[in-house]
Every structure is written in structure tokens, then in C-alpha cells.
Amino acid sequence: MRGALLSCRDVAVEFPVAGKVLRAVDGVDLDIEPATTVAVVGESGCGKSTLARAIMGLGPVSRGSITLEGKELVGLTPRQLRPLRPAVQMVFQNPFGSLNPRLTVGRIVEEPLFVQGIGDRASRRARVRELLDMVGLDAGSERQFPHQFSGGQRQRIAIARALALSPKLIVCDEPVSALDVSVQAQVLNLLVRLQRDLGIAYLFISHDLSVVRHLAHRTVVMYLGRVVARSSHRSFWSAPLHPYVLALRDATPTMAVLDDTAKPKAVLEGEVPSALDPPPGCRFSTRCPYAVDLCRTVYPELRPVSDVESVACHRVEIASDGRIRTPWGVETSVAERSGGGRTVASGAAPAVATPDSAFIAP
Amino acid sequence: MNAAALAANALPAPALLEVEHLVVESVAGAAPVRLVDDVSFRLEAGGTLAIVGESGCGKSLTALSLLRILPEPGVRLGGGSIRLAGEDLSTASEERLCQVRNGEISMIFQDPIASLNPVQTVGAQIVEAIRSHRDVPRREARRQAIALLRSVHLPDPETRIDYYPHRLSGGMCQRVMIAMALASKPRVLIADEPTTALDTTVQAQVMALLKQAQRETGTAVVLITHNLAVAADAAEDVAVMYAGRIVESGPVRAVFRAPRHPYTKGLLAAIPTGEESGEGGEIPRLVEIAGTVPRPGSLGPGCAFAARCPRRQARCSQERPELASDGDPRRAAACFYPYDGAAP
Numbered sequence: 001m002r003g004a005l006l007s008c009r010d011v012a013v014e015f016p017v018a019g020k021v022l023r024a025v026d027g028v029d030l031d032i033e034p035a036t037t038v039a040v041v042g043e044s045g046c047g048k049s050t051l052a053r054a055i056m057g058l059g060p061v062s063r064g065s066i067t068l069e070g071k072e073l074v075g076l077t078p079r080q081l082r083p084l085r086p087a088v089q090m091v092f093q094n095p096f097g098s099l100n101p102r103l104t105v106g107r108i109v110e111e112p113l114f115v116q117g118i119g120d121r122a123s124r125r126a127r128v129r130e131l132l133d134m135v136g137l138d139a140g141s142e143r144q145f146p147h148q149f150s151g152g153q154r155q156r157i158a159i160a161r162a163l164a165l166s167p168k169l170i171v172c173d174e175p176v177s178a179l180d181v182s183v184q185a186q187v188l189n190l191l192v193r194l195q196r197d198l199g200i201a202y203l204f205i206s207h208d209l210s211v212v213r214h215l216a217h218r219t220v221v222m223y224l225g226r227v228v229a230r231s232s233h234r235s236f237w238s239a240p241l242h243p244y245v246l247a248l249r250d251a252t253p254t255m256a257v258l259d260d261t262a263k264p265k266a267v268l269e270g271e272v273p274s275a276l277d278p279p280p281g282c283r284f285s286t287r288c289p290y291a292v293d294l295c296r297t298v299y300p301e302l303r304p305v306s307d308v309e310s311v312a313c314h315r316v317e318i319a320s321d322g323r324i325r326t327p328w329g330v331e332t333s334v335a336e337r338s339g340g341g342r343t344v345a346s347g348a349a350p351a352v353a354t355p356d357s358a359f360i361a362p
Numbered sequence: 363m364n365a366a367a368l369a370a371n372a373l374p375a376p377a378l379l380e381v382e383h384l385v386v387e388s389v390a391g392a393a394p395v396r397l398v399d400d401v402s403f404r405l406e407a408g409g410t411l412a413i414v415g416e417s418g419c420g421k422s423l424t425a426l427s428l429l430r431i432l433p434e435p436g437v438r439l440g441g442g443s444i445r446l447a448g449e450d451l452s453t454a455s456e457e458r459l460c461q462v463r464n465g466e467i468s469m470i471f472q473d474p475i476a477s478l479n480p481v482q483t484v485g486a487q488i489v490e491a492i493r494s495h496r497d498v499p500r501r502e503a504r505r506q507a508i509a510l511l512r513s514v515h516l517p518d519p520e521t522r523i524d525y526y527p528h529r530l531s532g533g534m535c536q537r538v539m540i541a542m543a544l545a546s547k548p549r550v551l552i553a554d555e556p557t558t559a560l561d562t563t564v565q566a567q568v569m570a571l572l573k574q575a576q577r578e579t580g581t582a583v584v585l586i587t588h589n590l591a592v593a594a595d596a597a598e599d600v601a602v603m604y605a606g607r608i609v610e611s612g613p614v615r616a617v618f619r620a621p622r623h624p625y626t627k628g629l630l631a632a633i634p635t636g637e638e639s640g641e642g643g644e645i646p647r648l649v650e651i652a653g654t655v656p657r658p659g660s661l662g663p664g665c666a667f668a669a670r671c672p673r674r675q676a677r678c679s680q681e682r683p684e685l686a687s688d689g690d691p692r693r694a695a696a697c698f699y700p701y702d703g704a705a706p
Binding site: 043044150151152153180181182183184185186188189192196207209210211213214215247248250251252253254255257258265267268269270271272 | 615654
């Protein structure tokens with residue numbers, strides 16, 4: 001197994017709320033290899049953004065370990081964290097709120113270099129021009145202010161800022177959700193090109209399945225603070241092995257409705273329960289059409305289905321001959337669900353996705 | 363097709379809502395700037411029209427102008443007519459408009475939590491909506507409110523009717539908004555990005571609910587959305603707006619399967635499908651529409667899309683193409699060099 005760039009083991013983030021404990025993130029394992037995009041998908045309250053903040057060192061971690069190239073991040077003071085920060089940068093959802101309106105674009109992109117004390121004024125300016133060119137903004141933009149740019153252009157500025165310190169990982173929290181479709185494609189193409197050219201890994205937080213299906217090498221689906229499915233297999237969405245993955249896919253509007261043979265999709269009932277008072281057993285059991293008594297009492301641990309896929313569901317049966325059966329009609333086999341992941345396209349590392357079984361704690 | 367249907371086809375049914383040459387303009391600067399420019403469409407009873415486009419294209423202002431609730435005085439109706447069953451609302455009195463808003467045309471908004479009054483219970487707000495257009499006793503209105511909340515599948519409506527909005531989730535607030543909008547049995551329901559602020563699984567619930575309500579009440583719906591897939595799923599007809607004008611319109615399936623305007627085609631191509639296209643290999647490049655949406659007021663005499671258009675010719679930046687149909691009378695595109703309607 002090639003070393004992961006970033007590893008989370010049993011990470012939990014808890015907040016005290018009105019005498020109770022809110023477990024926003026509850027025992028998450030996650031690995032990100034260089035030049036790889038790992039997408040974390042889920043609805044609001046699933047803990048995806050809290051996990052991202054924990055990885056950035058922006059929030060408290062109650063339990064578990066987060067390591068960056070083998071170095072433990074949990075428990076470090078801000079002063080100890082500072083020399084590690086250049087390796088992990090962030091791009092936020094709202095390009096209107098994440099850029100200081102009173103600074104020029106040149107100053108905004110230069111800021112990380114300034115804070116880290118890198119180079120002199122002239123060399124920083126040269127680097128800023130190089131960065132703006134990299135994200136497709138012309139040289140004149142460094143003297144302009146954020147309000148003079150559209151949403152898509154502002155997101156390019158935010159990406160240039162994130163690139164300033166040559167990070168190994170960029171945490172992207174819904175980076176295209178606030179953008180229009182035509183501009184979204186520009187920014188997604190930019191992110192893919194930068195990954196190919198620079199070997200950057202992305203932790204891509206999103207609720208938009210079509211975007212995730214487009215660019216993720218591995219997908220992690222969270223529900224109420226826990227990982228319910230994790231896969232780098234291409235059939236993850238088309239033949240889902242978890243009922244919540246199935247429900248998310250069916251709830252996402254797509255152009256497939258134009259197909260005359262398209263069948264009406266079942267609509268999942270109910271809403272995500274409160275994280276303050278999660279249901280016993282499987283957290284999805286209150287909305288799952290396939291739940292049985294076992295699901296309502298015992299939490300299904302995340303178990304490997306194949307070398308690239310794990311699911312947390314009691315109803316997925318894996319027979320000794322390798323056949324996989326589900327009550328929602330997906331029938332496959334361990335062999336079919338093995339390999340088949342998207343390879344990491346880049347000169348940086350000819351990586352095949354990490355065997356999933358290798359990072360399940362024994 | 364039976365004889366009755368043939369007869370109905372022969373005479374064009376009077377449209378329930380007929381908007382012609384609508385102009386909305388900003389009067390904040392020295393000269394008025396057209397934000398919605400010469401927009402026309404028709405909506406039949408029980409039908410659904412989706413108005414799609416990117417931010418700033420004028421789709422929401424078009425919706426607000428139907429109810430005459432534009433953010434005046436900065437933005438005003440600059441011309442055109444809005445006829446509801448033949449009656450022109452663009453010249454109606456404020457008193458008459460109040461009646462229309464209370465009964466005949468309802469609206470639901472993108473942010474359901476901000477659209478409810480935080481200091482009144484959900485029940486009080488629905489009762490007010492019911493009593494504003496029908497003279498019923500408070501007790502009876504409350505009974506009707508519970509029935510409405512049940513019809514929008516709000517769980518446990520007898521209890522939740524006495525909740526303040528902050529105790530409900532975004533999805534529940536949107537159900538309450540829909541219940542309020544339907545309280546008056548409106549002829550037209552305007553839904554402005556009704557699911558954009560909601561989670562994926564709740565979005566599907568709310569769209570299913572809107573369809574059900576429409577089936578049961580026969581309300582016509584104007585659906586404003588930036589999501590082409592939502593429009594494809596929910597509407598029969600679509601109008602694609604760009605920079606304040608309709609650039610293409612027609613039956614939603616025909617338009618999306620074989621778009622004629624380069625902007626519609628570009629929008630459709632830019633949606634990532636993720637349909638295993640990158641299987642085992644590199645991530646495919648998405649089709650981009652180069653450049654950005656022009657700012658209102660910066661438009662020249664030509665087509666607003668010309669600068670970004672892959673098919674532009676010299677004529678496109680000098681002369682503005684009118685929305686015109688070619689061949690199929692139900693379809694129209696504002697383009698000198700449209701695609702021929704073959705599959706994209």
C-alpha cells in the first residue's frame with residue numbers, strides 16, 4: 001500500500017448542546033492519496049463540513065487521529081500547526097464571502113506567502129502573476145478588487161490563493177455549488193487540470209451527485225456523522241450497495257427523465273433525524289424501506305465488500321461463493337465489484353485506488 | 363384523437379395567463395436599464411411552464427412582475443401586458459392586485475425559512491391566509507389549516523400547527539409555504555426555485571408534492587429554476603432566458619432533446635453526467651461556455667450571447683435576432699444561425 005497523504009482514524013467531533021452531546025462526526029476513517037480526489041457526499045447535518053474543518057485544524061477533534069504524511073495533527077497548538085498548514089489549503093463555497101472586499105486580488109493571492117514569510121516583495125509579486133495565469137485570469141486582474149469579478153472568476157481567485165503555498169491537498173467545500181452551470185464547468189475543468197499538472201489531492205465536499213460522479217476517484221457517503229458507504233468502483237451509483245446511496249441517486253434530478261423508458265423513481269420519505277437524538281441501530285433505519293428489526297437495534301459496521309468498496313448495511317448479503325444480494329434488486333459479485341476504479345491520471349503517481357480492506361481497522 | 367379533442371384543438375383555448383412584451387427596468391442609474399426585455403409567454407390552465415436561466419438572466423424579476431411585487435422604486439414595470447384570464451394586471455389598481463395576490467396567483471419562494479414570519483405560529487399564518495380570501499370563522503379556518511398541512515404531508519399537523527417556524531426543518535417550512543399558497547385555491551402558482559435551498563432527498567419530496575397538488579387542484583404552475591433537470595422533470599413547456607430575454611421556448615422534451623439556440627445547447631452540454639464516461643481512465647473535460655454573462659446595460663445592438671457563441675457571424679453583433687419559430691409552431695428560438703433541431 002502506498003502511503004496516504006492524509007489519514008483519519010476513528011475521528012469524532014462532538015459538541016455539547018443543551019446538556020446533550022451532539023456527535024457531528026462519529027468515528028470516521030478516511031485516507032487520501034496524492035493526486036487523488038476523494039469526494040465526501042451527504043445531506044446537511046451529515047458531518048461532511050465538520051469533518052473538513054477538523055482536517056483543516058479549524059475545529060475541535062474529540063477523538064481519533066488525523067495524520068498528514070505521518071505527522072499527527074490532533075492536539076497541536078496553532079503555533080505547532082503553522083509550519084504544516086501550507087500542505088493543506090481550502091476553497092470555500094461562497095466566493096462572495098471568502099475574499100476580503102477591501103484587498104486587491106493581487107494582495108489576496110499574495111497573503112498566504114506573506115503570512116508564511118516566503119520570499120521578498122518582488123518574488124511574491126512574480127508568484128502572484130504566475131498563479132493568476134495558472135487559473136486563467138489575466139495579469140491586469142491583480143490590481144482590481146473582488147467586486148469587479150463574477151462568481152466564477154472569484155472562485156478562480158480563491159483557487160489561486162489556495163495554490164499559493166504549493167499545497168499537496170486542497171479541501172474544497174462545495175466549491176461550485178454557488179456557481180451557474182456554464183461557469184461550474186469552467187471551474188471543474190480547472191480543478192481537474194490543476195490536479196493533473198501539479199499532482200494535488202482534493203477532499204471534495206459536495207451534495208451534488210453529478211459533480212461528484214464527474215470527478216471523484218473515490219466517494220465516501222456520510223449519514224448522520226457516520227460513513228455508510230465508501231467506494232472507488234464505477235458501479236457505485238449505477239448499482240448501489242447501500243439503500244441510502246440508492247435513495248440519493250434516485251432523488252437527484254437528471255436529464256434521464258427525457259428518456260421515454262425512464263421509470264418514475266421512488267421518493268424517500270421523512271427527513272434526516274436530529275443528530276442530538278440519533279436512532280438506535282442503523283441511523284438510516286427510520287427512513288429505509290428495507291429495514292428489519294436487526295437494523296433498528298444493532299449498528300451495521302462498515303465492512304469490505306471487495307478490495308475497493310465498503311458498506312455499512314445488514315441487508316447486503318455476501319455468500320461464500322462471492323455472490324452479493326440486496327433486497328433492492330442489485331445482484332452482483334465480489335469479483336465484479338473489485339478493481340474497476342478510476343485510475344489516477346497524472347504523471348505524479350500511477351496510483352490505483354488503495355485497497356479498501358487495507359484501511360479498515362481490524 | 364376523438365372529436366371533442368379535435369374541436370378543442372381547432373379553436374385556440376383562451377390562455378389562463380398571457381404575458382406579452384413584458385419589460386422590467388432598473389431606474390437606479392441615469393438611464394433606465396432593461397433587466398427583462400420583451401418577454402412573452404402563455405400558460406394554459408393546469409399546465410406547467412419552466413423559466414430557466416442563470417443568475418441575473420431576469421427569471422425571478424419576471425416572476426415578481428406577474429404579482430406586481432417588484433422591488434420598486436429601484437426596479438419598475440417598464441411596459442407590456444400581463445393578462446390573467448383576459449384581465450390586464452399591468453394596469454390594475456392596487457386594491458385589485460391585493461385580491462389577485464390573496465387568491466388567484468400565489469407564490470412560493472426559494473428560502474422557506476425566511477419567507478415565514480418568525481414571530482407567528484405556522485397555524486396563525488395559514489389561518490390568516492385562509493381568512494383573507496374567504497369569510498370563515500377562526501375555528502373553521504384552523505380546521506382547514508390542519509387539513510391543508512396534512513395534504514402537504516407535514517407529519518403530525520395537529521401538533522405542528524402551533525409551532526413557530528424555527529422549530530421546523532427547511533423541508534417542513536417549504537411544505538407549510540406550499541400549504542399557504544394553496545389555501546386560496548389559486549389559478550396560478552409561481553414557484554421561484556422552490557427546492558434550491560433543500561437537501562436532495564427533501565427536494566424530491568417537495569417536487570413530488572407540487573405535482574400532486576397540481577393534479578388535485580388543477581393549478582397552473584410557473585416554475586422558475588436554474589436546474590434544467592428539474593425543469594425537464596416537472597414542466598411541459600420551457601422558456602430559456604439569457605440576459606433578460608427569452609432565447610428559446612417550446613415543449614420541454616423537444617427543446618432539451620434537440621436545442622436550437624447555441625446557449626441552450628451549451629447549457630445542456632455543460633452539465634456533468636458522470637455516466638461512467640471516465641471509466642478506468644482520465645476525467646473527461648466538460649464542455650464550457652466561454653466567458654461570463656454580460657452585465658445589464660452593457661449590451662450592444664446585437665445578440666447578447668454573441669460574444670460567447672461558437673456559431674456567431676458578423677451579423678450577430680450588429681443586429682438582434684427576434685424570437686421566431688421555424689417549422690414547428692410550438693417552438694421558437696432567437697438566433698440567426700440556429701441548430702436545425704437534430705439531436706445534440
